[in-house]
Amino acid sequence: MKVGIIGSGGREHSICEIIKKSNKVNQIFCFPGNAGTKNISKNVNLNLENFTEIKDFILENGIDLIIVGPEKPLVDGIVDYLEKFNIKVFGPNKTASQLEGSKIFTKKICEEFKIPTAKFQIFEKIDNAKNYLKKVNFPIVIKADNLASGKGVYICTNYNDSSNAIDEIFGGKFGKAKNVLIEEFLDGEEMSFFIISDGISFKSFGTAQDHKRVLEGDKGKNTGGMGAYSPSRLISNLLEKKIVNRIIKPTLNALKKLNTEYKGFLYAGLMIKNDDPYLIEYNVRMGDPECQTILPKLETDFIEIIKNCCEKKLEQTKIKWNKKKSLCVVLSSKGYPDKFKKNIEIKNIEKIILDNNNYLFHAGTIDKDNKILSNGGRVLNFVSLSENFSETKKNVYNNLKILNWSEGYYRRDIGFKVTD
Ligand code: AMP
Ligand code: GLY
Numbered sequence: 001m002k003v004g005i006i007g008s009g010g011r012e013h014s015i016c017e018i019i020k021k022s023n024k025v026n027q028i029f030c031f032p033g034n035a036g037t038k039n040i041s042k043n044v045n046l047n048l049e050n051f052t053e054i055k056d057f058i059l060e061n062g063i064d065l066i067i068v069g070p071e072k073p074l075v076d077g078i079v080d081y082l083e084k085f086n087i088k089v090f091g092p093n094k095t096a097s098q099l100e101g102s103k104i105f106t107k108k109i110c111e112e113f114k115i116p117t118a119k120f121q122i123f124e125k126i127d128n129a130k131n132y133l134k135k136v137n138f139p140i141v142i143k144a145d146n147l148a149s150g151k152g153v154y155i156c157t158n159y160n161d162s163s164n165a166i167d168e169i170f171g172g173k174f175g176k177a178k179n180v181l182i183e184e185f186l187d188g189e190e191m192s193f194f195i196i197s198d199g200i201s202f203k204s205f206g207t208a209q210d211h212k213r214v215l216e217g218d219k220g221k222n223t224g225g226m227g228a229y230s231p232s233r234l235i236s237n238l239l240e241k242k243i244v245n246r247i248i249k250p251t252l253n254a255l256k257k258l259n260t261e262y263k264g265f266l267y268a269g270l271m272i273k274n275d276d277p278y279l280i281e282y283n284v285r286m287g288d289p290e291c292q293t294i295l296p297k298l299e300t301d302f303i304e305i306i307k308n309c310c311e312k313k314l315e316q317t318k319i320k321w322n323k324k325k326s327l328c329v330v331l332s333s334k335g336y337p338d339k340f341k342k343n344i345e346i347k348n349i350e351k352i353i354l355d356n357n358n359y360l361f362h363a364g365t366i367d368k369d370n371k372i373l374s375n376g377g378r379v380l381n382f383v384s385l386s387e388n389f390s391e392t393k394k395n396v397y398n399n400l401k402i403l404n405w406s407e408g409y410y411r412r413d414i415g416f417k418v419t420d
Contacts, residue, residue, distance in 0.1 A: 004029040007069025010363040010381040011288035013037050014295045022303040035372050036362025051081045058087055071285050075101035088310045092264040092284045096255055099282040103181055104145050106282055113250040117279040120183035129166050129180050133159055139185040144174040188273030191232040192290050193243050198314035199261035207232040208290040216413045223337045227414030229327040230293040234272050243277045292361045292381045293328040297321050324385040327392045327415050331408045336377035344407045346372045352399050359383040389418040
């Protein structure tokens with residue numbers, strides 16, 4: 001089989017590595033990939049906004065299956081487009097992708113199907129939003145409706161900050177804004193819960209907790225994620241039942257009522273408060289870096305699962321996991337998530353210890369004249385697995401020390417709630 005992966009981050013490199021293990025696959029393409037995927041796949045630099053270009057390449061090269069990593073092409077409808085040409089593609093369609101593309105779409109489903117989530121109000125006018133602020137208890141959460149790479153969310157403790165947030169959102173900081181969402185602040189612990197679905201049935205696909213803030217102690221600005229660990233320390237059979245019955249099943253039923261279905265990974269960002277789950281947001285893809293943390297635990301052939309999903313045979317597919325504790329630390333460029341330099345050489349990569357329990361997934365890297373250069377905010381993902389989180393953490397940080405990249409930054413406290 002020939003498989004194509006759309007995306008260029010750590011998530012896509014980890015997907016690429018796991019596909020490499022499958023004896024069903026003889027060629028992998030990455031669009032556009034990174035310096036890590038280049039060793040195991042053919043990196044092809046296509047314009048991800050140009051679906052015609054992507055479709056032409058897939059058909060000309062006889063690619064049998066496409067896996068879409070990031071949300072943007074999904075929200076833009078790449079699945080609907082490619083399926084028109086009978087291309088097998090794993091990911092949700094445009095309607096279902098609104099679960100991530102529009103917070104208001106999701107909130108309306110929560111309201112109609114009684115899915116537990118923060119109480120919310122939607123405002124189309126600045127004045128009405130600001131008047132409402134005069135009556136609320138702080139902290140309060142203010143959100144832009146559209147895709148904002150995790151940045152369109154403000155947690156405000158007073159009127160002035162909230163008022164500025166509303167001005168910034170309506171001022172177009174996250175793209176043209178028709179409305180703003182003001183919601184109740186949920187106080188609890190966050191976890192990420194994943195499922196895989198073929199449109200008919202679904203199965204759990206692991207749990208994780210990520211560290212979104214840039215500074216140690218979960219402080220500072222929000223990022224795409226500075227590290228993660230799997231499984232979540234919060235998950236139990238009882239909590240999983242509550243998540244599935246109160247959140248996942250009603251959401252998939254809601255999509256059926258809209259005459260559509262969900263095929264792909266679905267990532268529920270949850271707040272757990274007094275052992276009860278509340279939906280914060282949906283993502284229509286695997287998390288990054290959660291994916292890098294979860295996939296090395298998988299024992300079933302990944303491509304078999306994905307192919308079966310595309311053929312609506314998920315129900316008969318057994319998914320086996322090992323019980324190891326997995327932890328990922330992200331090495332970023334210094335300065336991320338603000339300004340950072342690019343094109344800086346990363347030496348010592350070949351010295352890193354890699355085996356069945358230790359992985360290195362590239363994100364923002366390119367390969368030039370046989371050198372690896374940094375090319376983005378999040379640069380490398382160090383992942384280890386072992387029987388307990390403390391040992392896992394030791395192994396990850398050992399490898400980071402071996403690399404010793406002076407232009408990089410990483411948090412030294414990833415997994416602090418589960419390690420010594
Ligand atoms: P989102 O993009 O909706 O996931 O929000 C980004 C981050 O903001 C989440 O991961 C939470 O840490 C935080 N957040 C969002 N909504 C709420 C809420 N209602 N209460 C508390 N924290 C929230
Ligand atoms: N790690 C957060 C995300 O993938 O959205």
